């Protein structure tokens with residue numbers, strides 16, 4: 645028997661690392677350790693265990709089944725504080741599953757399931773937020789953007805001394821401007837949708853976007869399953885400003901080399917140069 649160890653891909657973009665495994669129907673789990681987030685949980689590889697926030701996009705098993713193990717194993721290892729942000733329609737069924745497992749195992753693992761709807765920000769840590777948005781896949785399905793919030797002194801106050809600023813603040817004046825810097829946007833499973841109009845997605849430094857199908861005969865599958873086919877990708881990406889684009893969720897029906905060739909042919913060169921396949925680790929314009 646051949647054995648095949650779980651091998652995550654690791655991509656580095658400046659100060660952020662994207663580590664993950666994503667194959668359609670099999671498993672999707674993508675973590676960004678510096679942001680302490682894990683997009684979907686797949687079968688919960690050990691790399692995901694120290695991450696405190698699981699951001700679940702939808703309930704399909706290849707994205708969600710490891711959630712129980714995540715909470716149980718963290719409890720076993722004494723790692724407190726794990727949380728899962730999930731689409732609000734999944735809170736009740738997930739709680740029911742965890743209770744049912746409690747009857748199987750003898751105890752319900754400590755857990756925190758936090759329901760989210762599109763636009764309901766969640767503060768991951770000071771000045772870092774997860775912002776859910778709707779994606780067309782299954783009812784309730786969400787993508788998430790991680791947003792760094794920065795406060796800069798208002799331009800008209802530049803040059804003023806500290807004590808003066810303190811006084812102004814005490815008088816109730818807003819002395820800073822709030823700016824949002826979207827760092828990573830994860831679309832989960834999705835077809836083409838209105839997320840291209842969402843600045844938290846469009847302007848994210850890194851875009852994690854699924855492109856499941858690459859063959860002409862798979863177009864109807866893409867439509868039926870509400871996934872992206874390569875031919876829809878140029879229309880989606882031409883509206884985006886992302887510096888790095890990572891393709892996830894490629895079907896095993898297509899060889900990755902073939903997918904890379906098809907992508908090169910389909911996308912404008914300037915866009916293709918920004919693209920990496922998560923499971924391939926090479927920039928797709930490399931030979």
Ligand SMILES: [Zn+2]
Pocket residue numbers: 702704781833
């Ligand atoms: Zn799915």
